[in-house]
Amino acid sequence: MMQILATFEYSTLLEIAITELEEKGITTIYAATLDLRKKEPRLLDNIHRADGLSFMDKGMIFAFMFSTIGASKGFVWQGGPIIWGIAGALLGFVLGVALNWAIYLIKRNKNQLQIKKGKKGEVILIVTCDENQASMVEDILWDHRALGMTSTR
Known part of the structure; x- marks a missing residue:
């Protein structure tokens, strides 16, 4: 068994990719959305945290x-x-x-x-499949505009 992790911007292409994977017989698919930042970053840096923003x-x-x-x-x-x-x-x-x-x-x-204007959060998609299906799954995910991808055995 193999797991393929991919990140997407939430869109209809993600839904189409999931549907296409299900049509190919892959049933173990997990999707987790990432939350967007809710508060502004701090303006002043300290010795333990610096974000590169300087007013001086x-x-x-x-x-x-x-x-x-x-x-x-x-x-x-x-x-x-x-x-x-x-x-x-x-x-x-x-x-x-x-x-x-x-x-x-x-x-x-x-x-x-x-x-x-509609900047959407990202979704992490985890697909569990057999090793012989891995290249097909990767091709489907790349075709539907995955932002990044990795696989684990």
Whole structure:
């Protein structure tokens, strides 16, 4: 006996694949749906979990650029280069974080619209069959747009 595991997006092609497998005499078929994410991912990373989303990278770059400009102009302006360098760094950091925040909000709203438009969850299909039927089962699943597949003996 052999088990073939495949993932699908839930669609009528999945239903057709199951029906076709049943017509070929394969009766041990399990389907399990995966739940979609219900809550937003956390925004701030910590030492144990990081998702690659950072709000400080552009802030630090802008802080460096604005502090350099502020310090160089501070030799001419009243207050001196130290005050204008610090002011430029603060202004650049705030501007960079605000820019990153705006980009995040735009991307998040686009992703939410895609989910509302009918983004469906995935289904894991487990088919138990004889070893001589395995290639036929794999062909049927691939023909009906399986996202991925593996087999176990």
